[in-house]
Amino acid sequence: MIPENKCSRCPLSEFRTKIVMPDGNENSNIVLVGEAPGETEDLTGRPFVGRSGKLLEKIMKEEGIERSDVLITNTVKCRPPGNRDPTKEEMDACRPFLEHELSGKRVVVGLGRSACRILIGYEGKMSDIVNKETTITISGKEITFLPSYHPAACIYNSASKEELKRTMRILRERYMGGAEHRPKQRKICDDPIAKDVTDAKNVFTADAAAIDWNDVSGMMIDMDGTVYKGDNVIHGAPEFIERVKKRKIPFVFLTNNSSSDREHYLSKLTKMGFNVSIDNILTSTTATISYLLKHHPGRTVYPIGTQRFVNEIRAKGVRIVEKDPDIVLLAFDTSITYEKINNAYHFIKNGSMFVATHPDDLCPTEHGYDVDIGAFIRFLESMTGVRTTVIGKPNTLMTEMASEIMNVPMKKMVMIGDRLYTDMRMASDAGIRSVMVLTGEARREDISGDIHPTMVVNSVNDLIL
Ligand code: URA
Numbered sequence: 001m002i003p004e005n006k007c008s009r010c011p012l013s014e015f016r017t018k019i020v021m022p023d024g025n026e027n028s029n030i031v032l033v034g035e036a037p038g039e040t041e042d043l044t045g046r047p048f049v050g051r052s053g054k055l056l057e058k059i060m061k062e063e064g065i066e067r068s069d070v071l072i073t074n075t076v077k078c079r080p081p082g083n084r085d086p087t088k089e090e091m092d093a094c095r096p097f098l099e100h101e102l103s104g105k106r107v108v109v110g111l112g113r114s115a116c117r118i119l120i121g122y123e124g125k126m127s128d129i130v131n132k133e134t135t136i137t138i139s140g141k142e143i144t145f146l147p148s149y150h151p152a153a154c155i156y157n158s159a160s161k162e163e164l165k166r167t168m169r170i171l172r173e174r175y176m177g178g179a180e181h182r183p184k185q186r187k188i189c190d191d192p193i194a195k196d197v198t199d200a201k202n203v204f205t206a207d208a209a210a211i212d213w214n215d216v217s218g219m220m221i222d223m224d225g226t227v228y229k230g231d232n233v234i235h236g237a238p239e240f241i242e243r244v245k246k247r248k249i250p251f252v253f254l255t256n257n258s259s260s261d262r263e264h265y266l267s268k269l270t271k272m273g274f275n276v277s278i279d280n281i282l283t284s285t286t287a288t289i290s291y292l293l294k295h296h297p298g299r300t301v302y303p304i305g306t307q308r309f310v311n312e313i314r315a316k317g318v319r320i321v322e323k324d325p326d327i328v329l330l331a332f333d334t335s336i337t338y339e340k341i342n343n344a345y346h347f348i349k350n351g352s353m354f355v356a357t358h359p360d361d362l363c364p365t366e367h368g369y370d371v372d373i374g375a376f377i378r379f380l381e382s383m384t385g386v387r388t389t390v391i392g393k394p395n396t397l398m399t400e401m402a403s404e405i406m407n408v409p410m411k412k413m414v415m416i417g418d419r420l421y422t423d424m425r426m427a428s429d430a431g432i433r434s435v436m437v438l439t440g441e442a443r444r445e446d447i448s449g450d451i452h453p454t455m456v457v458n459s460v461n462d463l464i465l
Pocket of ligand 1: 034035036037038041046047048049050052053074
C-alpha cells in the first residue's frame with residue numbers, strides 16, 4: 001500500500017509540499033527507517049537528503065555502504081510543522097505504508113527514538129538498546145530489528161556517531177555478505193601462493209617509500225595467510241624473518257586462532273623453518289587471559305573451547321566452572337557441541353557476561369577456509385540480545401600487549417597481515433602503520449571505507465628491509 005498523491009489520512013497533509021516516498025533500492029533486504037521528513041525532504045519528496053541525510057550517507061560510505069544498497073524511508077511521509085517529532089497518531093496514520101515497505105525484508109534499522117517507539121514500542125534511552133538486535137513482526141513474519149541513533153543525534157555526539165557506524169558495519173558484515181570479509185572464489189592461477197611470487201610480475205608492487213624501515217622499532221606479524229597458509233609455508237617467509245632479525249627489529253607473531261596454544265604454534269613455525277622462540281608468539285588466548293585476570297580477577301568462567309585452550313587458561317589461573325559462571329568465554333572450538341552452545345545460551349540469558357577470544361568468521365587452511373567462531377558469536381548475540389566483548393584482533397588490546405612485550409612504543413610498530421577487518425582495522429584503530437599482504441584473504445580491490453593499509457605487497461617475500 002502506498003500513499004495517494006492527495007493523501008489526507010492525518011493533519012500533516014495540510015503542511016506538506018511533497019509526500020516523501022521511500023528511496024534507494026526497493027529490492028534491498030535492508031530498510032533504514034527515519035522519523036519524519038524535514039524541510040529539504042518536503043521540497044524534494046526524497047528522504048534523508050538534507051543535513052542528516054548527508055551525514056547518514058557519509059557514515060554509510062565509510063563502512064562501504066551506498067545509498068543504492070538499502071531502502072530508506074520514514075515513519076511518516078509528510079513533514080511535521082517546525083520539523084518536530086511525529087506524534088503517535090501521525091505515525092499510526094502512516095503505518096500501513098510503512099508495513100508495506102517493510103514486508104518481506106530481512107532487517108530493519110530504526111534510526112532514532114520515533115522509529116523505535118513505533119516499531120518496537122520502546123520509550124527508554126537509546127543507549128540501552130543501540131545495536132542490540134531484536135525482532136518485529138511484519139505481515140505475520142518475524143524480521144530482525146536493529147535500533148540505532150538518528151544521524152541528527154550524531155552531529156555533535158561522537159559516541160552516537162560511532163554507534164551508528166557500528167550499525168552500518170553490522171549491516172555490511174551480517175546482512176550484505178561482508179564483501180571485504182568473505183574470501184573470494186579465486187582461480188588457482190590468480191593465487192599468489194600458487195606462483196613463485198619472486199618471479200611473478202608484481203601487479204601490486206611495494207611502494208618502498210611508504211614505510212621508512214629505519215623508523216620501525218617493532219613488528220606485529222599475522223601468521224595464517226601471512227607467513228603460512230594452513231600447513232603450507234608462504235614462499236620466502238622464513239627468509240623475511242631472518243631479514244627482520246638481522247636488522248634487530250623485535251617482532252611478535254599474532255594470531256586470533258585460539259584453538260591451539262603457543263607451544264603448538266612454536267612447533268609449527270619451527271617445523272616450517274622459522275627460527276623463532278615462544279616469546280615471539282602472542283595468541284588471542286594469551287590476550288584473553290590477560291584481559292580476564294586484569295579486568296575480571298577471580299570471576300568464574302564457562303569456556304567453550306578445545307581441551308588445549310581450557311588447559312591453557314586454567315594453568316594461567318582462570319577459574320573454570322561448569323555451572324552459573326560470571327563469564328561465558330567462547331574460543332575457536334573445533335569440538336563444539338549442541339550442549340555447550342545451549343549451556344552458553346542459558347548462562348548468558350541468566351546474566352553471564354559474554355566474551356569471545358576473536359571475531360573471525362573463517363579460518364584459512366591449506367585447502368581453503370574452515371568455519372571459525374563469528375557465526376557462533378552472532379548466533380548467541382541474536383538469541384540473547386547480549387553484546388559480546390571481543391578480545392583478539394581488531395581489538396587494539398593485542399597491539400598494547402605486543403608493545404609491552406617488545407618494549408616498543410605503539411607509534412614505532414608496524415602491523416603486517418592479510419585481513420582487512422582484523423589486521424588492518426586494528427592497525428588503523430591503533431593509529432599505527434600497516435602492510436597488507438595478498439597471500440591470504442583480502443584482495444587489493446577489497447580496500448574501501450576507512451581502512452587504508454600504509455602499503456600493499458604481494459607477499460612478505462617482497463619486503464626488503
Ligand atoms: N530526518 C528523518 O528522520 N528523515 C528524513 O528524511 C530526514 C531527516
